[in-house]
Amino acid sequence: MFSWRSNSICIYGRISMQLSERKLRILQAIVADFILSAEPVGSRTISKKYEMGISPATIRNEMSDLEELGFLTHPHTSAGRVPSDKAYRLYVNRLMERYELPEREKKSIYEKLTQNAVELEKTIRHAANLLSEMTNLTAFAITPKQKEDRLKYINILPAGENTVVLMLVAESGKIKNMALSLKGPYTDEALSLLSKTMTYNYRGKAISEILTLNIIKDFETDIEAMGKLAESIMPKFISTLESMLDTELYMDGLTNIFSIPEYHDIEKAKMFLEMIYQKKSFTDVLLSRDDGMIITIGTENAEDIMKDCSLITATYHINGKLVGKLGVIGPTRMKYDKITSVIEYVADNLNAAFSLTGGNEYE
């Protein structure tokens, strides 16, 4: 795993130094061409299309060297060259040019994200949607998993004869509610009292800390009517708290995978979609990644099933603290320059959207 424009240079600095300027230019042309065409690229193409000023024969020699160094592969003798994961890595770290998003796209990202940026989940969903639309890849976003998130409000509300709704709001903006049915009827007063007591006990405490407490015992010795109520509610309270710590994964653009030649093989497409639908394990993969813009290319991914995918993730911050992740997944042959720009911009704007919410200046 390497991060973008940071430790990458020192790692690949030496290798790329070994490559002549000309080799780098040729490699760049090959990668760029292959990213667009998905066809093995030949020496003649490079020579003509990219105005290298050298003949195909020379390029062939250089290609041969690049292949020996592991940057190119050869599907068969007389096909063109295809970049290896190593070549993409070098391309991403050193060769690709920064892609500047058109103002129009920037504007549309900003507008879509700041509009109604109140509920964390909805905004995150918008972000995933934006990413997939702008990259034509499968995009995802996860809500933050922050053990430090603190409980802000606890409400228990009537919802039926024997049914109540437990509703929790965390400082991060997460809202969770769960309906539960009680063994018997309740009074509004008891609910209200229990809400108040719980709020008094737990408000401002870190969720993870609350979970370490012996909650059920806390409420054992109280007034009888409330004690009974508490007894029914506490197990759900605990599970709701736990679910607040869970990250939620949103995805969009799943069918984009079909537009990509690499996934015209039905088996591959199926495997891909099934991997993605395994939300739990995919979330774990995302959570285990470092912060910042992280690109893993093909075999750099630990998971077998992702060996011919590239995964790009970035982190977003909320109130400068809570950190979630978003990104895209697609074939190793993707437009790294544009895609990293889009992701970066969306992540930044997500920050901005929520900083705004604090002060409410946008309304």
Added chain:
Amino acid sequence: MFSWRSNSICIYGRISMQLSERKLRILQAIVADFILSAEPVGSRTISKKYEMGISPATIRNEMSDLEELGFLTHPHTSAGRVPSDKAYRLYVNRLMERYELPEREKKSIYEKLTQNAVELEKTIRHAANLLSEMTNLTAFAITPKQKEDRLKYINILPAGENTVVLMLVAESGKIKNMALSLKGPYTDEALSLLSKTMTYNYRGKAISEILTLNIIKDFETDIEAMGKLAESIMPKFISTLESMLDTELYMDGLTNIFSIPEYHDIEKAKMFLEMIYQKKSFTDVLLSRDDGMIITIGTENAEDIMKDCSLITATYHINGKLVGKLGVIGPTRMKYDKITSVIEYVADNLNAAFSLTGGNEYE
């Protein structure tokens, strides 16, 4: 569109009368065999495998007649026969035998559905999940769209300095909440007063009726502090109410489509998934269908894209009144007998699960 085991018989009674008992048996064998094998079925196969007691040659003559009547088609001269939509229709209406679910499966449906049947949405989601697992097809379920659904509780709760959560509970068990940010700070008293006033005004009223009222005006003339609050909240109140009337579509088993030979064509698979992802239009298709167990086969479907799918839907009831739909979609070649049984059983148990909730006998 024809419903199962009802008007079907009278409609097809005449046609099937024209067919000899032997023709019906042969047709049944062909359909059953094709459903299992997905291969065009030949006369020899029928003769041997299904112990008809007649020679392949005779069967060929009968097949030829059946083809003329439109029940079979011929991909090419020397291939076996393939059932037409018309044949499936006859099979579904008259030929297939009732499939009795094994007790084990019945039990697992019952348990999965009744466990935690408090929140409508979650249970519906479970139902879709169950259907897809048991049929190996793409399953879906929609929540009821019942204009008569009535508002039961209205709560406005603090959720931050300028943020509140609006939470509505309907009689059907639907719970919706929406966070919104206000232009300025508020007091808990104002929130509570507004909650109470709104509850007083709207509780027990049909949601669709509330939407016809001039809600914003209702709150114009009140106490100033509350008036301002109401002004911010009412638009969201209205949109939340509207969203309560919306049906929600849950799906599961989307990748099952890849296991089906008919969808090994990448283009077809893509079209299928894209259709399904168009939640809005797919929901409309579902809503427009009659109640009860409805099977539409291939070209019986109005939508072009579903011309080689079969869609099976059934309705479920809650408290004997609210009606949602669930079902599966897959290739016309599906195990109609088993699948209708599963759907029927899941729908029935959904009813049961929610009838139980009323009395809470299950806890």
Added chain:
DNA sequence: TGTTAGCACTCTTGCCTGGCGAGTGCTAAA
């Protein structure tokens, strides 16, 4: 009159072949 056996016919599938085009690798000359 209905049923069956036999046989010719049709069509798919798999396999092989040869020609074409793209692209390389090597060599010798500039």
Added chain:
DNA sequence: TTTAGCACTCGCCAGGCAAGAGTGCTAACA
């Protein structure tokens, strides 16, 4: 060091051929 030239390799595609499956027809049989 660069380049032109040429032989070579390989994938791709079309055509041909044989095997196999299944039908349609006909004539004989019960």
